[in-house]
Amino acid sequence: MFYEDFLPILSKAAEKFRERAQKKLKYCITCQPYDGGDYIWFHGEETTIDDILDSVGCPERYREDISGHLHCPNCGKSGFEQYETAGTEDRYIIEEEKKISRVLRRYSEKLEDFRKHLEEYPSLALNHYLGRKLLKEIENRRVDSINLNSTSWSRARIVNQSKVFNSNDMHAPELGLSEGGRFHHPGQSVLYLADSDRLAMEEAINNPNESTLVWIQKFAQINVITDILDLRYEWNNMGQKSNEIMYALLISRYIFEKVIDRNNKWRPQYFITTFIADCARKAGFNGILYSSSRSYGENLVLFNPNNSFVASHGNPKVIIYEVPKPNKYDADLTSIF
Numbered sequence: 001m002f003y004e005d006f007l008p009i010l011s012k013a014a015e016k017f018r019e020r021a022q023k024k025l026k027y028c029i030t031c032q033p034y035d036g037g038d039y040i041w042f043h044g045e046e047t048t049i050d051d052i053l054d055s056v057g058c059p060e061r062y063r064e065d066i067s068g069h070l071h072c073p074n075c076g077k078s079g080f081e082q083y084e085t086a087g088t089e090d091r092y093i094i095e096e097e098k099k100i101s102r103v104l105r106r107y108s109e110k111l112e113d114f115r116k117h118l119e120e121y122p123s124l125a126l127n128h129y130l131g132r133k134l135l136k137e138i139e140n141r142r143v144d145s146i147n148l149n150s151t152s153w154s155r156a157r158i159v160n161q162s163k164v165f166n167s168n169d170m171h172a173p174e175l176g177l178s179e180g181g182r183f184h185h186p187g188q189s190v191l192y193l194a195d196s197d198r199l200a201m202e203e204a205i206n207n208p209n210e211s212t213l214v215w216i217q218k219f220a221q222i223n224v225i226t227d228i229l230d231l232r233y234e235w236n237n238m239g240q241k242s243n244e245i246m247y248a249l250l251i252s253r254y255i256f257e258k259v260i261d262r263n264n265k266w267r268p269q270y271f272i273t274t275f276i277a278d279c280a281r282k283a284g285f286n287g288i289l290y291s292s293s294r295s296y297g298e299n300l301v302l303f304n305p306n307n308s309f310v311a312s313h314g315n316p317k318v319i320i321y322e323v324p325k326p327n328k329y330d331a332d333l334t335s336i337f
């Protein structure tokens with residue numbers, strides 16, 4: 001017999017209230033961190049099951065029975081008492097979700113139209129209302145920028161020849177040599193860096209399911225990197241919160257659109273991002289900080305690789321990128337490529 005077998009059967013009406021209450025219930029006491037036997041409320045807004053049922057208009061007569069049927073979606077605890085402490089979603093998260101749906105309602109169709117327009121006319125961004133608006137916002141500096149304090153950075157290149165690379169080989173490719181990328185046009189010389197060796201490697205490899213030899217060069221940051229356009233998309237570090245259209249670009253994920261086959265020369269996924277990079281360059285920004293679309297962490301592109309923000313640290317080393325072992329708690333790495 002299972003615990004559930006002893007629960008009172010809910011009427012259709014009660015079931016409706018159970019569903020509504022279950023949607024609101026996000027955390028419980030078990031989810032909270034403990035300090036010397038006492039919990040410290042940390043996740044969600046502290047309330048009780050009874051208050052949650054009250055907030056969905058549940059009549060008193062159903063409440064006790066429904067409580068037993070509820071479970072905590074965060075830790076899996078099942079069965080609550082009517083007056084037990086529980087948690088609803090953080091107010092901050094609710095506000096953020098409201099903002100996201102408002103901004104998407106306003107901009108998602110327009111952005112889709114802009115994306116299609118660029119796919120047909122890649123160099124006519126300013127022929128589209130959103131292209132003009134984005135340039136104006138960025139040029140007038142109504143966007144979020146960031147200064148980066150000393151951190152170390154890494155760059156990776158796949159080992160594809162027997163030549164031993166030195167630090168110069170690991171710096172930005174000279175004018176005319178590079179393939180196009182997310183924030184630069186083919187041949188343009190820019191320096192892409194990642195905030196860890198691991199991320200640099202993950203950004204450089206072509207196939208995450210094949211072990212690969214990779215050159216890694218560390219870079220030391222020698223000066224504060226000023227005037228960086230902030231395109232981070234992380235729950236705690238989100239760029240462009242103060243600019244709606246830029247925020248819409250981030251949450252609609254056009255900035256992070258993936259190129260599935262890197263050998264394909266047609267990459268419309270980069271048309272919005274190279275346009276944003278051109279706008280940022282014109283506005284005098286030194287580069288862009290953005291969240292990785294392949295893995296976890298932050299990438300930086302510096303528009304002028306010759307300025308003195310970073311310097312090679314030591315010589316490059318060859319390391320082996322190993323295919324991560326499957327772990328049921330981790331998302332499959334291939335799923336993000």
Ligand SMILES: [Zn+2]
Pocket residue numbers: 027028029030031072073074075076077
């Ligand atoms: Zn819980």
